[in-house]
Amino acid sequence: MNDLVIETKDLTKKYGTFTAVDALNLSVKHGEVFGLLGPNGAGKTTTILMLLGLTEPTSGEVHVLGLDPSRQPLSVKSRVGYMPDLVGFYDELTAEENLIYTAKLNGLNRHEAYKRIADVLERVGLQDVADHNVGTFSRGMKQRLGVADMLLKRPQMIIMDEPTQGLDPEGAREFLQLIRTLKEEGITILLSSHLLFQVQAVCDRVGLFHRGKMVLEGTVPELGRRVLGRAYRIHIEAEGDQKAIQSALQKVPGAVQVELADGRLYRVEAEHDLRPAAAEAVITAGGKLLKLDVETQNLDEIYAQYFKEVEHGN
Amino acid sequence: MATEIAQVAGKRDREGSPWTGLWAVVAKEMADHLTSARMRVLEILIVLTAAGTIYGAMQNIRSTIGQDRFLFLKLFTTAQEPLPAFVGFMGLLVPLIAIALVFDTINGEFSRRTLSRILAQPIYRDALLLGKFLGALFTLALVFTAIWLLIMGLGLWGLGVPPSSEEVARSFLFLLVTIFYGGIWLALAMVFSIIFRQPATAALASLAVWLFFMVFWDIIAGVLAQTLVPIRFGFSEEYLKQAQLELGLTRLSPTTLYAEAILALLQPSIRSLGFILPTQLQGAILGSPLPLSQSLLLIWPHLTGLLAATLLLFALGYTLFQRQEIRA
Numbered sequence: 046m047n048d049l050v051i052e053t054k055d056l057t058k059k060y061g062t063f064t065a066v067d068a069l070n071l072s073v074k075h076g077e078v079f080g081l082l083g084p085n086g087a088g089k090t091t092t093i094l095m096l097l098g099l100t101e102p103t104s105g106e107v108h109v110l111g112l113d114p115s116r117q118p119l120s121v122k123s124r125v126g127y128m129p130d131l132v133g134f135y136d137e138l139t140a141e142e143n144l145i146y147t148a149k150l151n152g153l154n155r156h157e158a159y160k161r162i163a164d165v166l167e168r169v170g171l172q173d174v175a176d177h178n179v180g181t182f183s184r185g186m187k188q189r190l191g192v193a194d195m196l197l198k199r200p201q202m203i204i205m206d207e208p209t210q211g212l213d214p215e216g217a218r219e220f221l222q223l224i225r226t227l228k229e230e231g232i233t234i235l236l237s238s239h240l241l242f243q244v245q246a247v248c249d250r251v252g253l254f255h256r257g258k259m260v261l262e263g264t265v266p267e268l269g270r271r272v273l274g275r276a277y278r279i280h281i282e283a284e285g286d287q288k289a290i291q292s293a294l295q296k297v298p299g300a301v302q303v304e305l306a307d308g309r310l311y312r313v314e315a316e317h318d319l320r321p322a323a324a325e326a327v328i329t330a331g332g333k334l335l336k337l338d339v340e341t342q343n344l345d346e347i348y349a350q351y352f353k354e355v356e357h358g359n
Numbered sequence: 360m361a362t363e364i365a366q367v368a369g370k371r372d373r374e375g376s377p378w379t380g381l382w383a384v385v386a387k388e389m390a391d392h393l394t395s396a397r398m399r400v401l402e403i404l405i406v407l408t409a410a411g412t413i414y415g416a417m418q419n420i421r422s423t424i425g426q427d428r429f430l431f432l433k434l435f436t437t438a439q440e441p442l443p444a445f446v447g448f449m450g451l452l453v454p455l456i457a458i459a460l461v462f463d464t465i466n467g468e469f470s471r472r473t474l475s476r477i478l479a480q481p482i483y484r485d486a487l488l489l490g491k492f493l494g495a496l497f498t499l500a501l502v503f504t505a506i507w508l509l510i511m512g513l514g515l516w517g518l519g520v521p522p523s524s525e526e527v528a529r530s531f532l533f534l535l536v537t538i539f540y541g542g543i544w545l546a547l548a549m550v551f552s553i554i555f556r557q558p559a560t561a562a563l564a565s566l567a568v569w570l571f572f573m574v575f576w577d578i579i580a581g582v583l584a585q586t587l588v589p590i591r592f593g594f595s596e597e598y599l600k601q602a603q604l605e606l607g608l609t610r611l612s613p614t615t616l617y618a619e620a621i622l623a624l625l626q627p628s629i630r631s632l633g634f635i636l637p638t639q640l641q642g643a644i645l646g647s648p649l650p651l652s653q654s655l656l657l658i659w660p661h662l663t664g665l666l667a668a669t670l671l672l673f674a675l676g677y678t679l680f681q682r683q684e685i686r687a
Contacts, residue, residue: 060684090686097479099685119375119481127479133472135391149383150480194476 049108050075050202050233051096056105058091058257065091067257068105073235073250078228080244081237082348083254089237090130092254093204096235097127110201123151126195130207132187136180140171140190143179144197151198165193169223185216192223202233209243221247241344251344253351261351269342272351275301275314278340279323284309285332293330297322309335373483380482381490388494392460393501401456402502408448409506410513415439417517428648431522432529432625434514445510446621449537450614451573456502457544458565460495463558464549465680470558475685488680492545492673499541507534525627525651532655533624539665540617544569546672553679572612580608599634606633610661613668620661623654632657 051073058066066088073079081089094100095107098114098121107114114121134143141162148158166172169189179187188208195203208224209217217240224247228234238244244251245265253261253268261268269276283290287305294303294313299322302314313323320337327334392398416437420430427433438444465488468474478484507530515521522530547568551561584605590597609615619632627648649657 094475094686099475099478117374118483119379122479123481125479127476129472129475129479131472132476134476135471135473137391137395146383146387147476147480149386150380150477150482152380152481191476198480 048075049073050077050110051079051235052106052108053092053096054106056092056095056107057103058088058095058100059103064257066095066102069257069259071252071259071262073233075233076228076231077250078224078234078236078248080248080251081235081254082239082241082244082251082344083237084239084352087254088257089254090206093127093206093235093237096204097122097125123198124201126198126200126203128188128191128195128203128205128208130210131184132191132194134179134182134187134190134194137178139176139178140166140182140193141175143190144194147194147197153197161197161199162193165196168196169193183216184211185213185220188212188216188220189223192227196227200232202235203227205234205236207238208236209238209240217243241348245344253348255352255355260355261347265344265347266342268344268347270316272347272354273314273342275316276342277315277318278342279313279315279318279320280336280338280340281311281313281323281327281334282309282336283311283327283332283334285327285330289330290327290332293326294323297326375483377483377485378489379486380480381486381493384482384487384490385494385497388464388491389498389501392495392498397459398498398502401459405452405456405502405506406509408452409445409510412438412442412445412448413510413513413517415442416444417513420518428523429526429529429627430518430520431511431514431526432627434510434518435530435533436622436625446533446618446625449621450618453499453537453541453617454544454569454573454614457495457499457541458548458562458569460498461491461545461548462552462562462565464491464495465552466556466558466561467552469556478685484681485677488549488677492549495545496538496542499545500538503534503537503541507531528651529624529627529654533621536617536620536624536658536662536665539662539669540613542669543613543665543672546669546676550672550676550679553676553683572614576612576614577609580605580611583608602634610664613665616661616664620658620665623658627651627654629654629657632661 049072051071053069053071056066056069056071057064069088069092071092081092083089091100095102096109096114098118101115109121110124112121134140135146138146144162144165145158148162153161162175163172166175169192171186171189171193174182174186179190182190188211191208209220212220221243224234224236228247236244236248248265250262250264251268252259261271263271266276281294287309291303291305291311294300294311297313297315297319299316299319300313301316304312306312313319318339320339324334324337413434416434416439419437419439420433435445438447465474468477477487511522511530544565548561548565551564552558555561555564584601588597588601588604590601610619623629623632630649
């Protein structure tokens with residue numbers, strides 16, 4: 046079996062003259078958490094809808110789990126869980142009743158449905174409110190119910206559109222934890238977001254969308270190297286001859302730029318994690334090393350930098 | 360070669376049945392309708408109507424017991440001032456109930472943000488749309504049947520005369536026609552619920568169409584007939600032609616079709632729904648009732664017309680819904 050769970054080839058979607066998705070080549074491997082990033086209107090949701098066969102591509106090919114979503118939508122949709130952004134439920138029904146409807150639509154029999162519902166509600170921590178009307182739920186609870194709704198069909202892959210939108214920080218943190226446990230179970234996850242910090246926290250790889258194109262793709266360090274020219278930022282606090290330490294640090298292989306920030310604080314932009322070499326350099330330059338810290342690349346910066354370049358380019 | 364063609368055809372076909380999950384949708388919709396507050400209001404309305412008109416009719420009929428072969432059917436058609444007859448009320452109420460059931464069926468899913476989640480389950484849009492239609496239709500059928508049984512029971516108790524088998528058959532057909540008449544308005548309100556994102560707009564649009572056919576279409580048909588076939592010389596042919604055109608035009612309205620159809624069903628003495636020239640009446644025994652089969656023959660075009668309108672509207676809604684982008 047093919048290791049690629051999602052594979053698109055020159056996937057294009059046009060609405061009239063507007064091109065929502067432009068010749069997209071996306072591949073997601075089994076067991077991976079892939080993040081679709083980009084500003085609103087960049088084509089993330091359209092891409093997701095095409096993956097599910099909910100909208101027809103204008104041209105190009107899509108394969109999800111080796112199936113064609115526009116020709117075999119039932120097979121795709123019975124294997125792939127989907128949670129739309131700001132997922133909605135029938136407010137006048139209870140959490141359990143909402144899930145029963147989903148179970149029935151998936152063709153589960155009564156016995157199996159109740160078993161799975163109890164199971165998934167417990168997993169998302171909603172077992173105590175199973176018989177409460179969804180209308181009384183908070184956004185975070187609805188979002189978790191959305192996850193339960195996806196898991197009901199025991200999906201091989203799940204797709205979440207802006208899953209943390211509208212959640213408070215605590216809710217978002219819990220939600221990301223939930224995503225991690227799903228990943229551990231070997232479920233492939235595709236999620237879209239414009240909240241970069243969260244994407245960075247859970248995604249193995251990310252794809253940056255801009256005007257229907259995936260302009261950057263890779264792991265967060267890879268993107269950092271490509272966009273910022275560095276992947277790591279090392280903070281050093283050392284006492285001693287400032288010039289000697291600075292020039293010693295500059296000579297460390299992999300160091301891109303060394304800045305003296307404040308008295309004895311140095312900031313080294315580096316291509317890789319060169320903490321041991323930096324420590325050695327400080328000591329050989331006669332300095333006293335007080336503190337050594339590494340800050341991994343920040344998707345926020347990559348994002349901001351990239352779009353700054355794009356705008357300057359135009 | 361043949362297998363190649365089959366393969367190509369197989370590739371282009373959608374997999375599985377378009378009706379996968381249909382009954383899950385029907386069951387959910389019916390459960391929703393039957394437990395909704397909206398439905399309870401409608402039920403009270405219709406029960407009050409039935410009780411009021413039937414009581415009025417019974418007061419009226421008691422005085423004529425023994426004179427009429429189709430006493431039971433009179434329950435439905437007899438009016439006691441100031442109330443109109445039950446059938447008159449139904450012509451008014453059925454569209455309202457149908458519209459009230461489905462005016463927010465599709466756009467409501469949009470605004471609750473449930474549509475994309477439901478369509479991400481392994482079903483086709485076909486099943487969702489037809490399921491919603493059937494769910495509402497079955498709800499209508501359930502309510503009308505209950506009312507019908509209630510009236511039959513009241514009739515037995517109040518008149519003390521059992522209905523003949525023909526009366527039962529005729530009133531049952533009346534029930535069926537009423538349910539199908541509801542189907543038209545369901546399909547119409549559903550089309551509007553697909554077109555308009557705001558449920559209130561969809562409801563208003565449906566009500567506007569209903570009002571148009573209830574009140575204005577008869578007037579417009581009259582004016583149209585006078586304009587298209589003006590009386591120039593005062594020949595009787597001219598008058599006949601004009602009247603026929605007017606009748607034909609009014610029959611474009613489902614309200615007219617329904618009214619004529621149930622009139623012929625519930626009043627067996629009605630021999631024609633059009634114009635009869637004196638020459639056509641030669642040899643006829645006036646006032647003698649038609650057998651059921653003949654009455655049915657009389658309204659056959661009406662029934663097919665009603666059904667065709669429902670199918671057309673549903674097909675329109677289906678096409679619109681299939682093409683709609685589901686992103687909210």
